[in-house]
Amino acid sequence: MDFFANKTVYITGGSSGIGLAAAHALAQRGAHLVLLARDKKKLDSAAASLRSSARSSAQKIETFIADVADAPRAEKALAKAVRACGAPDILINSAGAGYFGAFTDTPPEIFQRIFKTNVFGTQGVNHVLVPVMKEKGGIIVNVSSLGGLIGMYGYSAYGGSKYAVVGMSEAMRAELAPQGIRVQVLCPPEVDTPMVREERASITPEALAVKLMAGQLTVDQVARVLLRGIERGSFIIIPGFLARSTWVLSRFFPRFSRKVSDLVLKMNRK
Ligand SMILES: NC(=O)c1ccc[n+]([C@@H]2O[C@H](COP(=O)([O-])OP(=O)(O)OC[C@H]3O[C@@H](n4cnc5c(N)ncnc54)[C@H](OP(=O)(O)O)[C@@H]3O)[C@@H](O)[C@H]2O)c1
Secondary structure, eight states: OOTTTTOEEEEETTTSHHHHHHHHHHHHTTOEEEEEESOHHHHHHHHHHHHHHOSOTTSOEEEEEOOTTSHHHHHHHHHHHHHHHOSOSEEEEOOOOOOOBOGGGOOHHHHHHHHIIIIIHHHHHHHHHHHHHTTTOEEEEEEOOGGGTSOOTTBHHHHHHHHHHHHHHHHHHHHHGGGTEEEEEEOOOEEOSHHHHHHTTTOOHHHHHHHGGGOEEOHHHHHHHHHHHHHHTOSEEOOSHHHHHHHHHHHHOHHHHHHHHHHHHHHHOO
C-alpha cells in the first residue's frame, strides 16, 4: 500500500509552484487533495490539471478560497473544508509571499505584509487545524526556506519571516509529537516558480550570485524530496545537494561561510 494512498492532504498555496507540484506528486500516489489559496481561477485550473494526474477517479480534489493573512476568513474557509473533506492526515503549509530588498529600503508595511502571510498565515492555519488533527494524528509540513536557516543578503524581511517559521516548527515538533502529530519543515534553496520569476525584476547581481551558490531546483525535484522526507519523517527537509552542503558549511563553519558569502558579494558588486 502506498504511504500516501487515500490520505487526505491539505495544501495551502496548492494552486502554484511548490504546492502545486507537491499536489501533482501526491495525486499520482493516490492521495485526496484539498487546495487553499486566494485566486479562484488559479485554484480551478490547478484542480483541473490535477484530475489528469490522479491515479483513480475516486480521489477527491477540492478547492477552497482562503487568504491565510486574513485569519478570521481563513478560519471560516478551513472549517468549511473540514466539514466537506474531513480532517487532514497531512497538512502542507506552502502559502507564502516573497520579497527581495535591502533592509534600509524596505518599508515597515512590507515587513508586516511578509510576516502576516509567512508567519501569522502559517501559525493561523496550524492554530485551526491542529485541534482537528489531534483525534487521528497526522503530519504537518511548514514550508520555510534555506533563507530560514542561513541569513542572506537582501532578505531581511523574507528571511526573517522564514527563520520564524523554522523556530515555530521546532517548538511545534516537540509539543505535538506526544499528541500523534509529526511536524516537519521544508527548506528549499531557489526554486523555479512564479514567485522567483517575479523576484528576478528586483534582485541585484551580487545577491543572485550568492543565492545561487546553494543551487536552483525545479518544482518537481522539490516535490520528490518533500514526499520522500515525509515518508522518512526527517524534521528538516532540504532539497538539493548544494543546498544541503551550504547549510552544513554555515552550521559547522559559520565564520568561514560568512567570509565566502562576503567575498562572492564583493566580486559580483558592480
Ligand atoms: N520559489 C522559491 O525559490 C522558494 C524557495 C524557498 C521557499 N519557498 C517557499 O515555498 C512556498 C511556495 O512558494 P512558490 O515559490 O511555490 O510560490 P508561488 O508559485 O508564487 O505560489 C505561492 C502559492 O501561495 C498562494 N498564496 C500566496 N499568498 C497567499 C495567501 N495570503 N493566502 C493563501 N494563499 C496564498 C498562491 O496563490 P494565490 O496567489 O492565489 O493566493 C500560490 O498558490 C512559499 O512559502 C515560499 O516562501 C519558495
